[in-house]
Amino acid sequence: MEGGYRAGGTSAGAGPVQAIAPVAEQKKDTEEWQLLLVNRDHLLSEDYKIHEMTKLRGGHSVDSRIYPDLQKMMDDARAEGLQPLICSSYRTWDKQEELFQRKVSYYLRQGCDRQEAEEKASAWVARPGTSEHQAGLAVDIVDVAYQVLDEQQEQTEVQQWLMEHCAEYGFILRYPTDKSELTGVSYEPWHYRYVGKEAARELTEQGLCLEEYLSGQSVVLF
Ligand SMILES: [Zn+2]
Structure with a gap:
């Protein structure tokens, strides 16, 4: 891990998740794009183009459709005296590929063969096509006072506030600690991750991750 900074998703190394049938059409008030599932089993296509981008400060950009709620969430957090900072947003396929290959090269230099190197790399950086950042629907937000991407981040005032309030703005904490598998x-x-206010509320109230929510039922792996 480079300075505790993880560029993308981290594989939990779990077994395969059972097939999930999207049920977006059943969610009348939630638009389909809001429930786009991107994970190790549901890859974005290489030519996926985000709808329309809105540029943010710091060279960041997101899908324009999530911008108003994102901005309001950031503004409201700041009004509480907090200092949230977006440290990652939309990422192109090329950028994700570059981050991934950099990690693969590291493991190749360690003596791994390519397959092994890619497997190890994917524990730290999402494979191209499996990162929600490539869809422009996700942001990484840290506390200005603690800009490290590790578990300590949850202790910051910014994360405490975001975890409590993000659903009001249509966002979910996409990778909760108890849903890694x-x-x-x-x-x-x-x-x-932006999923829209209705889905965010339901996910939060029911304690579901996006995979469970889209499967329409709790997925049991054990
Ligand atoms: Zn992220």
């Missing part, structure tokens, strides 16, 4: 990504108390 289902999401395929270990706990990331900084990665927020």
